[in-house]
Amino acid sequence: MSNLDVKPAPTVCGGREDVSAEPVRELLTARTVTLGESTQVRRLLPNLGRRMVGAWCFVDHYGPDDIARESGMQVPPHPHMGLQTVSWLHDGEVLHRDSLGSLQTVRPRELGLMTSGRAISHSEESPRDHPRLLHGAQLWVALPEADRNTAPAFEHHADLPVVTGGGGLHATVIMGELDGAVSPGTTHTPLVGADLALAAGTDTRLPIRPDFEYAALTMSGEAEVDGVRLAPGSMLYLGCGRRDLAIRADVDSGLMLLGGEPFDEKIVMWWNFVGRSNDDIAQARSDWMSGSRFGDVRGYDGAPLPAPELPATPLKPRGRAR
Ligand code: MN
Numbered sequence: 001m002s003n004l005d006v007k008p009a010p011t012v013c014g015g016r017e018d019v020s021a022e023p024v025r026e027l028l029t030a031r032t033v034t035l036g037e038s039t040q041v042r043r044l045l046p047n048l049g050r051r052m053v054g055a056w057c058f059v060d061h062y063g064p065d066d067i068a069r070e071s072g073m074q075v076p077p078h079p080h081m082g083l084q085t086v087s088w089l090h091d092g093e094v095l096h097r098d099s100l101g102s103l104q105t106v107r108p109r110e111l112g113l114m115t116s117g118r119a120i121s122h123s124e125e126s127p128r129d130h131p132r133l134l135h136g137a138q139l140w141v142a143l144p145e146a147d148r149n150t151a152p153a154f155e156h157h158a159d160l161p162v163v164t165g166g167g168g169l170h171a172t173v174i175m176g177e178l179d180g181a182v183s184p185g186t187t188h189t190p191l192v193g194a195d196l197a198l199a200a201g202t203d204t205r206l207p208i209r210p211d212f213e214y215a216a217l218t219m220s221g222e223a224e225v226d227g228v229r230l231a232p233g234s235m236l237y238l239g240c241g242r243r244d245l246a247i248r249a250d251v252d253s254g255l256m257l258l259g260g261e262p263f264d265e266k267i268v269m270w271w272n273f274v275g276r277s278n279d280d281i282a283q284a285r286s287d288w289m290s291g292s293r294f295g296d297v298r299g300y301d302g303a304p305l306p307a308p309e310l311p312a313t314p315l316k317p318r319g320r321a322r
Contacts, residue, residue: 008308011269012315013051014142019213019262020239025226026050028215030061030233039065039073041138044217044235046269053215053237054260055189057083057142057269061219061233063135064091072126072134077297077304079288080116082148082267082274084141086185086193087112087124088174090219090254092134098122099295102154109195111157111174113185117143119284119293120152123300137219137256139193141175142267142274147188157184163194168202169247171195176260179207191260198223198249205244206257214238214245214259221253230255268315271307278314285310 020026028049030042045051045059065072073094087094089108096104096112099121106112114122126134143150161181163171173183176192183193192212198221208214216225217235225236226246238245240262247255268275273284285307287293297304 008271011046011051012266013046013057013269014263014265014267016262016264018051020237022239022241024237024239025228026237026239027228028235028237030235033060042233047235050215050237052142052263053213053258054191055141055144055263056139056191056193056258056260057267057274058140059217059235059258060138061217062138064133065135066132067092067126067130067134068132072130073124074126074302075124076302077121077123077300078272079119079121079284079294080114080272081119081284082143083116084143085114085116086139086141086175087136088139088195088256089136092131092136093127094136095125095127096122096154097297097299098154099297100152100154101298103299104154104156106156107158109160109172111155111160111183111185113155113157113175115143115150115153115186117148117150117152119287119295121294121297121304123297125300139258140274141187141191142263143188145265145276148274153186155185160184165204165206167204168199168249169204169206170197170199171206172197178257189261189263192257194257196247196255196257198247198253198255200249200251202247202249205246207244208242208259210241210243211261212259213240213262214242214257217256217258219254219256221249221251223253223255224248225255270310270315281315282310
């Protein structure tokens with residue numbers, strides 16, 4: 001999906017100063033963002049109180065929306081740089097097209113993983129004949145300096161490893177590794193993204209890594225993570241230093257667990273780009289608007305998205321020490 005904010009706020013993030021080395025329970029609420037004409041999404045990252053969790057730098061949760069009488073998701077061709085997009089559905093279908101020529105329908109609990117590297121463009125749409133409900137999450141992973149100019153790629157993985165903890169937990173490993181199970185999706189920093197399906201009555205402890213920072217967000221139902229009850233549309237930042245995580249649910253619930261090694265590098269995030277400087281971002285914007293670098297998406301019925309205006313004040317990534 002694209003960041004469709006008309007006036008996207010530039011965000012400088014990364015670095016260790018906001019990372020909690022100890023376990024914490026920091027409850028973050030979503031900001032409601034309207035995309036296009038009517039679709040509302042809950043933006044959990046970047047958040048006023050928290051910008052990244054490991055290399056995860058953007059998280060939108062949308063739906064469940066009844067789109068039986070609507071066209072559903074219609075995101076025209078737009079560019080990306082310096083990141084991976086992770087598309088994850090609980091309900092519905094999304095048709096992905098990109099400038100590499102990929103044409104792929106992504107279905108519930110399948111990974112659509114696009115690595116932009118230096119430049120890619122794509123569109124995402126609900127197919128003309130689509131299921132009634134659309135419900136999912138759109139996440140971005142920042143690429144480290146060594147890989148941010150890598151060649152663009154698209155992967156689709158329909159068969160993902162599952163961890164069945166005792167006590168009603170069914171975890172699908174979307175990215176990275178969880179309790180010994182490894183996703184086939186390509187990663188560039190040590191991280192994990194997992195979908196946790198909790199049957200009513202779940203009461204368990206999930207093994208996690210003390211060197212990762214983590215956050216859990218609610219997709220559906222009402223789960224309790226480390227004793228904190230999470231209503232839909234909220235995220236709990238958990239810090240580092242944990243060997244396991246207590247998870248409970250009285251009703252059928254869905255969580256996503258995001259984690260990773262704290263991302264040391266400072267990045268600049270604006271619109272659909274992750275760079276290291278204001279110049280990176282300005283160059284990417286200008287290349288997209290002039291039709292160079294990002295290629296063409298074929299087959300989408302509509303014009304590409306124009307980039308918004310750059311903010312008047314130049315951005316600078318903050319140094320690691322303040
Ligand atoms: Mn996108």
